[in-house]
Amino acid sequence: MLIQAILLGLVGVVGVIDSRLIGRQNIGRPLILSTLAGLALGDLRTGIILGASLELISMGFVAIGAAGPPNMQFGSIIATAFVILSGATTETALTIAIPVAVIGEFMSVIMRIIIAQFSHVADAAIEAGNYARAKHIHIWWSFTLNAFIYFVPIFLTVYLGTGIVETLVNAIPEVVTNGLTVAGNLLSALGFAMLLSTMLSRKLFPYFLFGFLVVAYSGLDLIGLTLFACILAFILDKVSYGRGEGVQNG
Numbered sequence: 343m344l345i346q347a348i349l350l351g352l353v354g355v356v357g358v359i360d361s362r363l364i365g366r367q368n369i370g371r372p373l374i375l376s377t378l379a380g381l382a383l384g385d386l387r388t389g390i391i392l393g394a395s396l397e398l399i400s401m402g403f404v405a406i407g408a409a410g411p412p413n414m415q416f417g418s419i420i421a422t423a424f425v426i427l428s429g430a431t432t433e434t435a436l437t438i439a440i441p442v443a444v445i446g447e448f449m450s451v452i453m454r455i456i457i458a459q460f461s462h463v464a465d466a467a468i469e470a471g472n473y474a475r476a477k478h479i480h481i482w483w484s485f486t487l488n489a490f491i492y493f494v495p496i497f498l499t500v501y502l503g504t505g506i507v508e509t510l511v512n513a514i515p516e517v518v519t520n521g522l523t524v525a526g527n528l529l530s531a532l533g534f535a536m537l538l539s540t541m542l543s544r545k546l547f548p549y550f551l552f553g554f555l556v557v558a559y560s561g562l563d564l565i566g567l568t569l570f571a572c573i574l575a576f577i578l579d580k581v582s583y584g585r586g587e588g589v590q591n592g
Contacts, residue, residue: 347501349382350423354492357415363485372396372418379422392422392435399436414439416446416495423500446495453491457484
């Protein structure tokens with residue numbers, strides 16, 4: 343359990359690297375972090391399934407002004423660990439992820455308050471002409487604190503046992519649990535809507551409708567459908583762009 347706790351804590355650090363050290367690369371998305379958590383726990387399939395479900399919920403969260411959305415990095419890693427280690431259902435993971443993500447956002451706010459104090463030290467270093475120290479404060483001090491804030495709670499949750507999370511979940515009244523489940527489903531629907539909003543055009547909508555009908559009536563699984571779509575895209579690319587190249591060459 344110690345090794346698993348360390349590995350999951352490091353998965354949390356991977357989420358910190360994104361946008362805080364190497365720019366926004368979307369490494370910290372639930373789809374990636376849950377997959378890495380599943381890999382660390384030896385159940386990659388469950389990690390991918392949970393990551394896809396939690397990614398849809400995360401797409402429904404929107405930051406408004408200074409109010410940040412729930413921290414789905416915390417939620418996705420801990421929920422994935424809970425499901426894999428305890429054998430719980432995907433629905434249980436969705437119920438766990440949102441409260442944990444809300445708690446994670448509270449921790450993130452506290453972390454930002456602490457990091458804001460670093461700016462005074464950096465200002466003093468700049469006034470003294472010590473620009474290297476100011477650069478280290480800006481890059482490494484804040485990153486180290488972020489990594490510590492993420493690693494420790496995830497490590498302790500897994501190392502001390504998922505029973506802690508299970509106890510907290512069982513303590514939540516059923517009406518609240520049902521409400522969180524419904525909210526998670528609504529956020530998933532909102533995430534789908536935001537994703538499909540890019541396809542609401544006369545040019546792309548027929549392809550979406552065609553894919554929907556294929557899924558509904560063909561009985562193809564996801565892999566078969568994906569391969570079919572790749573072949574269709576290749577053919578359409580050759581027909582459309584190949585014809586244009588032929589006209590230009592002529």
